Amino acid sequence: MDNGVASLVGLVRISKSYGGVRACREVDLTVRAGEVHALLGENGAGKSTLMRVLSGDLTDYTGTITVGDRPVRFHGPADAQRAGIAMIHQELDLVPGLSVAENIFLGREPRTRLRTLDRRAMLRETRTLLRRTGIDLDPRRQVGELRTGEQQLVSIAKALSLDAKVLIMDEPTSALSSAEVDRMFTVIAELRRAGAGIVYISHRMDEIGRIADRATVLRNGCVVAEFDARDMTADQAAEAMIGRPVRAMFTTHETADTGEQLLEVRDLVVPRSRPGRRDPAGISLTVRRGEIVGLAGLLGSGRTELLETLFGAGGRRRGSVIFKGRPVRPRGPRSAIRLGMVYMPEDRRISGLALDHSVLANTVLSVVDRIARLGVVSRRREAGAATRIVRDLSVKLASVRDPVSALSGGNQQKVVLGRMLLTEPDLLLLDEPTRGVDVGAKAEIYHLLGQAAQRGMGVLLASSELAELVGVCDRVIVLRGGRDVAELRTEQAGEADLLAASMGEVVPL
Amino acid sequence: MTTDFVAETRRASVRSMVFRFQSLFGLVAVFVAAIVFSPSRDGELLFLTSDNLFNVVRAVSEIGIIAVGMTFVILIGGIDLSVGAMLGLAAVGSAVLLVENDFGLVPAVLVVLAVGLGFGLLQGVASAVFGIQAFIVTLAGLQIARGLARIWSGGQGVAIAYGEGPGEAPIAFSLLGERTFNGLVPIPALIFVVVAVLAVLFLRGTAFSRHVYAIGGNEKAARLSGVPVTRVKIVVFGICGLLAALAGIIHAGQLNQGSPNDGLGYELDAIAAVVVGGTSLAGGRGSVVGTVAGALLLGVLNNILALNSVDTNVQLLIKGLVIVVAAGLQRLRPS
Amino acid sequence: MRFLVAVLVLGSVVACGTTSENRSAGPATGAACKGAGGKYVIGMSQANVAEPYRQRMDDDIRAAAKAVPQFEVRFTDAQQDNSRQVADVENFLTQQVDLLIISPNEAKPLTGVVKKAFDKGVPVIVLDRKVEGDAYTTWIGADNVEIGRQAGKYVAEQLLPNGGKVAEIRGLAGSTPARERGDGFRESIRGRRIEIVVSQDGDWLREKGQEKADAILKSTPDIQVIYAHNDPMAEGAYLAARAAGRQDALKFIGIDGLPIPSGGLKAVEAGRLSATLIYPTAGREAIESARRILLDCQQVPKTQTLQTQLITKDNAAQVYAKENPGG
Numbered sequence A: 001m002d003n004g005v006a007s008l009v010g011l012v013r014i015s016k017s018y019g020g021v022r023a024c025r026e027v028d029l030t031v032r033a034g035e036v037h038a039l040l041g042e043n044g045a046g047k048s049t050l051m052r053v054l055s056g057d058l059t060d061y062t063g064t065i066t067v068g069d070r071p072v073r074f075h076g077p078a079d080a081q082r083a084g085i086a087m088i089h090q091e092l093d094l095v096p097g098l099s100v101a102e103n104i105f106l107g108r109e110p111r112t113r114l115r116t117l118d119r120r121a122m123l124r125e126t127r128t129l130l131r132r133t134g135i136d137l138d139p140r141r142q143v144g145e146l147r148t149g150e151q152q153l154v155s156i157a158k159a160l161s162l163d164a165k166v167l168i169m170d171e172p173t174s175a176l177s178s179a180e181v182d183r184m185f186t187v188i189a190e191l192r193r194a195g196a197g198i199v200y201i202s203h204r205m206d207e208i209g210r211i212a213d214r215a216t217v218l219r220n221g222c223v224v225a226e227f228d229a230r231d232m233t234a235d236q237a238a239e240a241m242i243g244r245p246v247r248a249m250f251t252t253h254e255t256a257d258t259g260e261q262l263l264e265v266r267d268l269v270v271p272r273s274r275p276g277r278r279d280p281a282g283i284s285l286t287v288r289r290g291e292i293v294g295l296a297g298l299l300g301s302g303r304t305e306l307l308e309t310l311f312g313a314g315g316r317r318r319g320s321v322i323f324k325g326r327p328v329r330p331r332g333p334r335s336a337i338r339l340g341m342v343y344m345p346e347d348r349r350i351s352g353l354a355l356d357h358s359v360l361a362n363t364v365l366s367v368v369d370r371i372a373r374l375g376v377v378s379r380r381r382e383a384g385a386a387t388r389i390v391r392d393l394s395v396k397l398a399s400v401r402d403p404v405s406a407l408s409g410g411n412q413q414k415v416v417l418g419r420m421l422l423t424e425p426d427l428l429l430l431d432e433p434t435r436g437v438d439v440g441a442k443a444e445i446y447h448l449l450g451q452a453a454q455r456g457m458g459v460l461l462a463s464s465e466l467a468e469l470v471g472v473c474d475r476v477i478v479l480r481g482g483r484d485v486a487e488l489r490t491e492q493a494g495e496a497d498l499l500a501a502s503m504g505e506v507v508p509l
Numbered sequence B: 001m002t003t004d005f006v007a008e009t010r011r012a013s014v015r016s017m018v019f020r021f022q023s024l025f026g027l028v029a030v031f032v033a034a035i036v037f038s039p040s041r042d043g044e045l046l047f048l049t050s051d052n053l054f055n056v057v058r059a060v061s062e063i064g065i066i067a068v069g070m071t072f073v074i075l076i077g078g079i080d081l082s083v084g085a086m087l088g089l090a091a092v093g094s095a096v097l098l099v100e101n102d103f104g105l106v107p108a109v110l111v112v113l114a115v116g117l118g119f120g121l122l123q124g125v126a127s128a129v130f131g132i133q134a135f136i137v138t139l140a141g142l143q144i145a146r147g148l149a150r151i152w153s154g155g156q157g158v159a160i161a162y163g164e165g166p167g168e169a170p171i172a173f174s175l176l177g178e179r180t181f182n183g184l185v186p187i188p189a190l191i192f193v194v195v196a197v198l199a200v201l202f203l204r205g206t207a208f209s210r211h212v213y214a215i216g217g218n219e220k221a222a223r224l225s226g227v228p229v230t231r232v233k234i235v236v237f238g239i240c241g242l243l244a245a246l247a248g249i250i251h252a253g254q255l256n257q258g259s260p261n262d263g264l265g266y267e268l269d270a271i272a273a274v275v276v277g278g279t280s281l282a283g284g285r286g287s288v289v290g291t292v293a294g295a296l297l298l299g300v301l302n303n304i305l306a307l308n309s310v311d312t313n314v315q316l317l318i319k320g321l322v323i324v325v326a327a328g329l330q331r332l333r334p335s
Numbered sequence C: 001m002r003f004l005v006a007v008l009v010l011g012s013v014v015a016c017g018t019t020s021e022n023r024s025a026g027p028a029t030g031a032a033c034k035g036a037g038g039k040y041v042i043g044m045s046q047a048n049v050a051e052p053y054r055q056r057m058d059d060d061i062r063a064a065a066k067a068v069p070q071f072e073v074r075f076t077d078a079q080q081d082n083s084r085q086v087a088d089v090e091n092f093l094t095q096q097v098d099l100l101i102i103s104p105n106e107a108k109p110l111t112g113v114v115k116k117a118f119d120k121g122v123p124v125i126v127l128d129r130k131v132e133g134d135a136y137t138t139w140i141g142a143d144n145v146e147i148g149r150q151a152g153k154y155v156a157e158q159l160l161p162n163g164g165k166v167a168e169i170r171g172l173a174g175s176t177p178a179r180e181r182g183d184g185f186r187e188s189i190r191g192r193r194i195e196i197v198v199s200q201d202g203d204w205l206r207e208k209g210q211e212k213a214d215a216i217l218k219s220t221p222d223i224q225v226i227y228a229h230n231d232p233m234a235e236g237a238y239l240a241a242r243a244a245g246r247q248d249a250l251k252f253i254g255i256d257g258l259p260i261p262s263g264g265l266k267a268v269e270a271g272r273l274s275a276t277l278i279y280p281t282a283g284r285e286a287i288e289s290a291r292r293i294l295l296d297c298q299q300v301p302k303t304q305t306l307q308t309q310l311i312t313k314d315n316a317a318q319v320y321a322k323e324n325p326g327g
Helices: A047-054 A077-082 A100-104 A119-133 A148-161 A178-193 A205-211 A234-242 A303-310 A333-339 A348-352 A359-371 A379-392 A409-422 A439-454 A466-472 A495-503 B002-020 B022-037 B050-075 B083-100 B105-128 B134-153 B171-178 B187-205 B207-217 B219-224 B229-255 B266-276 B288-307 B312-332 C002-016 C052-066 C082-094 C107-119 C144-159 C176-189 C206-219 C231-243 C264-269 C283-295 C316-323
Strands: A007-018 A021-032 A036-040 A062-067 A070-072 A085-088 A166-170 A197-201 A214-219 A222-228 A261-269 A281-288 A292-296 A318-323 A341-344 A427-431 A458-462 A475-480 A483-489 C040-046 C071-077 C099-103 C124-127 C138-142 C164-170 C194-201 C225-228 C251-256 C275-278 C303-306
Touching: A007 A047, A021 A036, A021 A047, A021 A197, A021 A222, A036 A047, A036 A205, A036 A234, A047 A085, A047 A166, A047 A197, A077 A085, A085 A148, A100 A119, A100 A148, A119 A148, A119 A178, A148 A166, A148 A178, A178 A197, A178 A205, A205 A234, A214 A234, A222 A234, A234 A439, A261 A303, A261 A458, A281 A458, A292 A303, A292 A439, A292 A466, A292 A495, A303 A341, A303 A427, A303 A458, A333 A341, A341 A409, A348 A409, A348 B219, A359 A379, A359 A409, A359 B207, A379 A409, A409 A439, A427 A439, A439 A458, A439 A466, A466 A495, A475 A495, A483 A495, B022 B288, B022 B312, B050 B083, B050 B187, B050 B207, B050 B229, B050 B266, B050 B288, B050 C082, B083 B105, B083 B134, B083 B229, B083 B266, B105 B134, B105 B229, B171 B187, B171 B229, B187 B207, B187 B229, B187 B288, B207 B219, B207 B229, B219 B229, B229 C082, B229 C107, B266 B288, B266 B312, B288 B312, B288 C082, B312 C071, C040 C052, C040 C082, C040 C283, C052 C071, C052 C099, C052 C283, C071 C082, C071 C283, C082 C099, C082 C107, C099 C107, C099 C283, C107 C124, C124 C283, C138 C144, C138 C283, C144 C176, C144 C225, C144 C251, C144 C275, C164 C176, C164 C206, C164 C231, C176 C194, C194 C206, C206 C225, C206 C231, C225 C231, C231 C251, C231 C264, C251 C264, C264 C275, C264 C316, C283 C303
Parallel strands: A036 A197, A036 A214, A085 A166, A166 A197, A281 A483, A292 A458, A292 A475, A341 A427, A427 A458, C040 C071, C040 C099, C099 C124, C124 C138, C138 C303, C164 C194, C164 C225, C225 C251, C251 C275
Antiparallel strands: A007 A021, A007 A062, A062 A070, A214 A222, A261 A281, A261 A318, A475 A483
16 A cells, blocks of 8 residues: 555554453554564464454454455455465364374365375475475374474464465464574474565564664554664564563573582483484483573584483483482473473473462462372362462562463463472472563573572573573583583574574584 | 452453353253243142152263263273273173172172273273273273173173072162151252262362373373373273263162163263263263253253153154254354 | 362262162052043153164053043153163152153162052053063063964974074064063974074164174084064164075064054065064053943953964964954
8 A cells, every 4th residue: 555565465453352351452563575574472362363363263353454455354264364364374284184284285185087095295385385384294193293483383274374464473483492493493494485464473582683664663562663674683673572572581590500509410411212203312411509500502402302311300310310419210291390490391281280270279289288288188278379489580460369370471380380489399300481472481491590599509401492591590401312412601602603602503303 | 469369360260261161051041941941730830849859860960970980081081982892881880790690789889890990991092091082982892891791790780689588689688779858858869969979079179180280281281291191091991980880880779770771871971961061072071960960950951851651753853952052052152 | 179079078978978768669559440430641752763663662652541531641752871761750750640651771770769650549550571570560571482482383283394594683682572582483393303503683773783794604504494583673684685595595583563564564565575473562451451440430350461472474464464454
């Protein structure tokens, strides 16, 4: 419309309420051909709702959607797809039991002339799509066997196969390694050249600076700022998102080289590793009290498996683990918690929380049998414990009896953290604690980790966000192929050093 | 701040109350409907006669007791299809032990309860330790329990005669069938009430119950939070088996016979009571109060349909509709 | 764990209760009689209408009651569940029916509730299967031993006058009719050079009859007659023989002779079965007794044994027509 570039899709005064809560208020947004339009905002700002409206997933909104200047009304995702709008969801909508090819062509499988399934065409086209996406995968593999990052790339390939004019990507890189992110950005650049418009939702400022042309910031369901993404600074964006100046993202804590040794792992190996896992193949590391140690490495380097193994939730191991001065071998999470370790799993929806249970129930779960006397739980003491920790961590909620699903991602993650801290642990094992968490909550979580370290706990933090590792940790241990290949002190090393160490040369399996 | 918090908490509870006790409201509704539609004689509503009301409770007591156990299993996201067969096995066991083996009352009851408990625990082990789906484990358990019941009984009903002599069961056992407490309340109904009250208290206030709900809500998260998942699951199946055996003992006492075909299809009636009671088959959500209300609701419904001589086949249709409606209501609840 | 203990304790509380017998004497049936001017509600508690025989029993009662304007009959179906049948009878008592007809699922479990009804002064007519004791007004049914005897006699005299080999497909193991139909049959073939070479349980079911006959035809191919304890199993055996191409070489006898399209009468008429023996449903007789008790204020005999009838190709069509007037 303006400056001569064709508008592919326009949202005009879109509003949408859930019950009494207004998720979007009179939002205007245009997506032009050949641009990457970043959509920013804290969790709960209305980004996902807006995109679900645009992709036909939510149909009871007010306002107008225009496609090529013609007003349209979608009655479901299929309508939107026909109009050339496709969305890659944050929650992957792939069928785990089907193959990569079957997933990509689900519901619109190519047919032979005899109307039977044309397997060969399906595999051929899938290979082409995967090549464009930049992953090397057998299209016949079951999606359920793939790692999260690979699944994410498959759903991107699926979206590509739709030949969409407008592609909505909701945190597409949250489970990707840096190399995979690079390849995906190449794909995006290619799409942009071909004249597609892309709506890109992400919490990662560095990514937005790299690929976005324009940025729109939402707060409380309203558009609060628009930027030319190329001149936008991370601080500007963050300030617009949270509505006030950001305090320092990474609160530093006193580096504690002098703390007593808490954990010493030597030559940790899981001999009978199951397929699809990158179990420890020889890892040694130490964590002192008061220290935050990072675990870096590409997807599939074995970060998650290492944490699981330490926590007793992985396979049978060899090698020694000395914890608080004594060799330990937890038989499972329960005994690990008794020893003083706690674990925050990678995906809070799948393995962290019972989403439709109350905040209270989720928070006290690890200590409920300690609270109980002769097996009977005092409701008062239970609620007291939950309320105290929820306040300590400043979780934003109406009532501890509300379901966890009513909270934003960052607050959900704090509930998991609260559950861990209630056990009064010595060692925190954290896997991607800030994935899918907005800027403000991220800073708060870093702050809480710093506090925990200050109080003498040790923290082992696995992350694929290099800035996070450099900003938060005292030391970072780099894993590759299930082994520790480097250890960097963050006083001296930066993100580039971490990345280089993570990539390294290819280690044979 | 504190008062705000408490007030908010209370408001939230009020909001979810309607749905939490959906089946209680349903029970009240069906009860009122039963009064409205009750046939009357000599100006007296037949439905409301104390005889009839106690008949209703007595008639649901076996299914109700089983359904209480089933609630535990369904709360952890499982299912137990073996309870009807277990009832048959326990009924046969009671009859054989009392009549043919001349066991005393207490030893016979304890042995049968132990059989139910042991059977349930074994199913729990198969499901929790070996990771076989509960549906399959208990489907197999159903066959095994029926088979055991046939073998133990010699393939036919074992009649229970009462008396002091050999081959006769202690007269006290006939209490279950004929006697009432206080001249009014049937003993099976009384047992059902006691079991229900114990289960309600148990599920409200124990650490074990928190673990049960957590496993149903998200088993993986529960395991990683230090819940002894395997142990809890085994015990839950044990409780379910134990209660099915208790229902079987009552069954034998009420009918003066233990037959290997007893309890055919009871598992489905019990599941229906649990579902009508608002417990989610996906696990993690529900209550024993709901189940008890669900069982009574179905019992009152059965009774009022029968009192109005509604055709048995039509009764099946109506009951089916009630189950679907109850399940449908669950979808409306706020999550 | 405390819960388990509690349940165990509960179990023993039940077990330790005391008892006091409270048996009242049976009433006179005359109390229910209000004469021909009254209106009467009769409750009919059926064990399981999924069995064609019992469905026919209900139909016969319905048809017969139509002729008595004072009667309104209400039917229940316990779906083969003793507990449900107990509840059905209790509901009839709550409804204050004037007379109870019951076709019990099993004797022992229903004895108590039948006695309860009888003690309350409700006349009780028991059909087919008996209950224990004498707390009922009248029992109407057929004599299964006699039916078995007649079947044996027919085989001995008509089918195998010179002796031969018979296979038996029995009813549900442990059920009284299965035992009686088997015993009667053996009684009348004794000393006639007829031998039952194989005997299998068919659980009263057509498909089981077929399955067992399949096996029998393979293991003992030299049998000449298959005696099944009911018509559906006999029909199943016929199907098995036809599959083996031996349907004409063998003779089949069943029992029940239901006058319905899928029943034994039609099977005999069509020549699939050589003979069947009528097992009367007693439906019509039950209404007749109810009329005598309620309308005529008369006593009825405590036991009414109905006669069976041998059905062969000669009389099958004629009996069917008589049992289904106008259709």
